[in-house]
Amino acid sequence: xxxxxxxxxxxxxxxxxxxxxxxxxxxxxxxxxxxxxxxxxxxxxxxxxxxxxxxxxxxxxxxxxxxxxxxxxxxxxxxxxxxxxxxxxxxxxxxxxxxxxxxxxxxxxxxxxxxxxxxxxxxxxxxxxxxxxxxxxxxxxxxxxxxxxxxxxxxxxxxxxxxxxxxxxxxxxxxxxxxxxxxxxxxxxxxxxxxxxxxxxxxxxxxxxxxxxxxxxxxxxxxxxxxxxxxxxxxxxxxxxx
Numbered sequence: 001x002x003x004x005x006x007x008x009x010x011x012x013x014x015x016x017x018x019x020x021x022x023x024x025x026x027x028x029x030x031x032x033x034x035x036x037x038x039x040x041x042x043x044x045x046x047x048x049x050x051x052x053x054x055x056x057x058x059x060x061x062x063x064x065x066x067x068x069x070x071x072x073x074x075x076x077x078x079x080x081x082x083x084x085x086x087x088x089x090x091x092x093x094x095x096x097x098x099x100x101x102x103x104x105x106x107x108x109x110x111x112x113x114x115x116x117x118x119x120x121x122x123x124x125x126x127x128x129x130x131x132x133x134x135x136x137x138x139x140x141x142x143x144x145x146x147x148x149x150x151x152x153x154x155x156x157x158x159x160x161x162x163x164x165x166x167x168x169x170x171x172x173x174x175x176x177x178x179x180x181x182x183x184x185x186x187x188x189x190x191x192x193x194x195x196x197x198x199x200x201x202x203x204x205x206x207x208x209x210x211x212x213x214x215x216x217x218x219x220x221x222x223x224x225x226x227x228x229x230x231x232x233x234x235x236x237x238x239x240x241x242x
Contacts, residue, residue, distance in 0.1 A: 001026050002052065002074050002085045009090035012068075015060045023085070025052040027076040034073040035064070043073060052076070060094050068093035 005022040013019050021033065029052025034043035046058050064070070069091050075084035 001076065001083060002031060004072060004074065004085060004087050004090065007072070007087070007090070007092040009087075009092065011092040012095045013060055013092060014095055015062045015065045018057050018059050021046070021056045021058050021072065023054055023074055025054045027052055028078065029053075029076060031074055031076050033058075034075075036071055036073060037067060038069045046072075049077060064094040066095065070094055 002023050002025055007013060030049045031052045032048050033046040033056060035046055036043040047056060050056055071087040071091055073084055073086055
């Protein structure tokens with residue numbers, strides 16, 4: 001009575017998403033629907049009473065995720081109308097939000113069959129985060145494969161070369177300044193003497209007397225740069241002889 005239409009055999013129902021359970025109503029109802037796993041006689045109520053309209057919206061929670069041997073039971077609350085309907089031959093799976101196929105859910109069931117359900121969820125999260133780690137490992141390898149324009153020079157070597165070049169330039173500048181300074185100093189020391197070396201006296205002729213044979217001394221003024229100023233006496237006769 002009230003045979004199921006959905007879920008079908010092998011179907012994977014994701015958790016936290018509304019799913020429409022469908023059946024063919026053959027009794028007046030109302031009906032209740034239960035979820036069972038494997039051959040467990042204990043069942044979980046999906047609804048305790050709903051009109052027999054042929055469909056019911058159900059949102060599985062994560063606690064059911066990771067198993068693939070579920071079946072549904074639908075019964076009319078008026079038991080005199082006939083037996084309940086089961087989906088024994090149409091077992092289905094309830095996976096996580098990221099589940100895509102029944103095969104992947106089956107692998108998860110086998111690998112964590114001895115663990116609890118929270119560990120199953122964390123195992124799925126670890127598998128999902130593995131791909132970003134692989135991507136981040138590949139990216140640096142691609143960047144380091146680019147050719148290095150200066151493969152033989154490290155950063156320290158470049159810095160050392162820069163220091164040597166700077167010291168060389170400073171040494172050249174210092175030697176140039178020293179050479180110019182010495183040259184100027186030598187030129188100042190070898191500069192010829194000024195006009196003081198000319199010890200030529202400038203004679204200023206005094207007014208001679210009219211008589212040429214006068215022996216009265218004549219005073220002559222001597223002047224010259226660096227010589228000083230003085231007077232000398234000489235006879236007119238001697239001057240005439242010279």
